[in-house]
Amino acid sequence: METKNSASDAPELAEPYLRAVLDTAGLAVEYVRAEGNTLFQRGEDGGEIPVADFAGGYGSVLLGHNHPAIVARARELLAAGSPVHAQFSRHPYANELAAELNRIIHRELGDQEPYFAIFANTGAEAVEAAIKHAELDRGMRVAALGARVAEEIGAARAAVAEGTAALSARTRARFGAAAGEGRPAALEAVLAGLERANAGQLERPPLFLALERGFHGKLGTSVQLTHNEHYRTPFKSLGAQARFVPHGRPDVLKEVYAQERGVLLSLELTDGQVEVVEREFPVFCAFLVEPVQGEGGIHVLGAEFAQEIQRFCAEIDCPVVVDEIQSGMGRTGALLSSSQVGLRGDYYTLAKALGGGIAKTSVMLVREARYRREFEIVHSSTFAKDSFSCEIARTVLALLEADGQAAYRRATERGRALRAELESVQAEFPDQVLAVRGRGLMLGMEFRDQSQADSEILRELATSGLFGYFLAGLLLREYRVRTFPTASAVNTLRFEPSLQLADDEIALLGAGLRELCRVLRAQDGARLTVPAAP
Template sequence: METTNSETGAPELAEPHLRQLLGAAGLAVEYVRAEGNTLYLRGEEGEEIPVTDFAGGYGSVLLGHSHPDIVRCARELLDAGTPVHAQFSRHPYANRLAAELNRIVHRELGTEEPYFAIFANTGAEAVEAAVKHAEMDRVMRLADLRGELAKAAASARAAVDAGTATVPERLRARFGIVGAMDDATALRELVAHVTPLNEARLDRRPLFLALEGGFHGKLGLSVQLTHNESYRAPFRGLAAQARFVPRENPEALREIHERERGAVFALTVSGGRVDVVEREFPVFCAFLVEPVQGEGGIHVLSGEFAGEIQRFCAEIDCPVVVDEIQSGMGRTGTLLASSPLGLRGDYYVLAKTLGGGIAKTSAMLVRQARYRPEFEIVHSSTFAKDSFSCTVALKVLELLEADDGAVYRAARERGAALRAVLDGVAADFPEQVREVRGAGLMQGLEFHDQSAAASDSVRELAATGLFGYFLAGHLLREHRVRTFPTASALNTLRFEPSVRLSDVELDRLDVGLRDVCRVLAAGDGARLLGRAAVAG
């Protein structure tokens, strides 16, 4: 496939297929400048055209594009020649960033337990770091269990050799030990039978738990923890195995555990008799949870289900990885969207707004009770933990915390104003809008499925699988409003603007969404494609 740039005549080599899809949906525009809650696209005459940005860098620019304090910080760092590449040395700026994250997390969780920080570049990389650490912890726990099983077997052998314990007939029959033999020989047979069974079970590949609709990245490991089948299927053979839990369904947790749980045989001595009991071992490496599912359609986790997940994971000793990549960093009114739910993670993953819309950085936090210092030797990242990104992230936290958390309050207030607009549209167009969901400045508007629409043109657009992108293209072309559908729920438009969102911009969104609904009500698929003028 070869695509040619219509302006230059040169071949398109940077993701040309995606470029074609954007063009079909009316989204293939070039943005030349960004400021506040506005992106400026280049018009046909080279002029700048302002566009209200409700996509917000998929949640990366809570503080707005080109925030002056962050830009100033970045310039000062670059002008001073701050070292970006000083690996394997002291990084006091990274330590200050970890300490500030801990201070805020402690306040929100009401805990003093330290969280150790591993820094990365992107959210998906931070997810992979969390999952790798969780698997290292699981493997080390399995090693401890192997040692305990060996110690238990040695204790049983010592008791039999001392004549203080016997191997009863019931136990011999259970494991197929037949024929007349003394207790010491029977025990050796028993151990020889049980040991390879245990090893086979302990060598089982780990399982991960994640919620249906969840999105945790598209890298080799993280993509298998993302629920969208079209993302996972081509790479199924590469990495992790996940079991996806239906949202708000605590019964499913028990069912999955009962079906997948693992147990080994442990020798015990009680009342002068050797016995074998089952001991559960950690099959489940981690449970990944988004407090607000971004790409899955902006679904908010309930406090009740969060509590069920917490209790379940504590019972089976499965760590909870709270993915705050899109929902965290103040977007819903607190640093962690999970903290008001009462959900406490063993791991937290932060990214996007952490870099202030300029630095590419992320952080994986691990609570002390789970932390394995050995991980620091086997995991690293060339561009992580550098002076530039850490110092910019510190400036972001400073801005979030300033004026007793004014940004958090603004996120709640502006989020409520955004929600009021979306609720108003939904109330006036119930035949077009199915539901409004979200928290703070992370909202979603789900449209009804149009695959059975009366209009042939609308039905054809729905059949492409890109329906939400055509709606977004209409909003951009006709109303200079920028948004996208969520990646795994294409009938849901996302709204993740900055805290600098104005009432004028909300009015523009209101007008645009009402126009979209009227176009759908009229069955005018041609207009969604921008063809109304041609048809006329």
């Protein structure tokens, strides 16, 4: 069915199906201006209607829409003709940005190991870069292991051929070499058995670990590490293999390791005997973790489980990729939300608020112990590391760090005030609100399932996969409050406003949520729907 663009009455060609879905929920409004914590909606008379923005660009506008200092810096850069396209040249602004990120990370981690920066344009691209780098690193470790095994087997083979060592009974038995069989024949049988066993291991694809409910993007590889099967399944033939681990279950980590562990078989000389030994094969490429799961329903990683993940990955030499795309950049009261639970990443991905709501930029950081310089040649991005986005990101960091890191304290304080209001609503409507979760200015409210509601409309909405969007639609229409559900947990509304969040906006949201709860309690499903246009 053709959708019309109301502004021009032309056919809607820019994602028309999505536009139609937004129409049904009452969210397909046009915003014409943005300032601070406010978006301005175009009214029917062409005027502006202020809307309190609790969606915050999915966490991108922590400092507020069109922050004056960021806008001024952007204008300054554009007026000066700052070169956006100067690829394959010296980029001092990128290096200075990387240095400032390192300075803050060192403070939060209490460690001075440097992190090397690979810049990108979006969060999903930063995740893809981390995945690619981790696989490059794994591949180089596999090659080194293969060379070591080949050297060990060659040394054992020579020793047996020279008569200075003999195959042990265990080695003969393992590969079917008869006890009375001559030395050359027995040796060939063992070597053939080793080759067969190792060939299967060397052909194994990398295996990734990720948490259940996790979201790491929708690109070709990152979507396979996103838990939501509706995003993964259509593209399962394209991407990486992953095992998903439930929160707080270190026993599952051990089970997955036992099931998936791989070894290369080698030969070792011990007291004139040739014995078969196992060399750990790096099957696991990386473990991806969000400190606060955004799209998965605003679930916070606990400190105890974070430490279990850290220990497990250290034991099996699996790098930890900490996805801070939504939770990082000060939103939870620190540059790295993971630092608040004692989790240290081998990789970090930062995006969204890094660009100050204006520049489209992201970064993947790799600790020195893991870094492979070869990656800089095999990976690149046209718009990454440009002067405009790097200078805007430096301005963002300066604002976060100003006045003794006041912005982090502000995020904590405003988050505490917002959470108190959400918990007040939950206490008043426990029959409708299941939980309030999150940290800092990254909070969520989960509503109880309505799939068995008395109202037919509510039942249909609850099973449509769009329930949260209709909740958000009522808040927008009746209270001029903008928020969205989390993509993989549509009963959970997310709240990621800016640091400029005011008390009266918190009160307005509280009033809207209370009315929403009264609508659900009364089973008034019709209030959530938008009447069809005549």
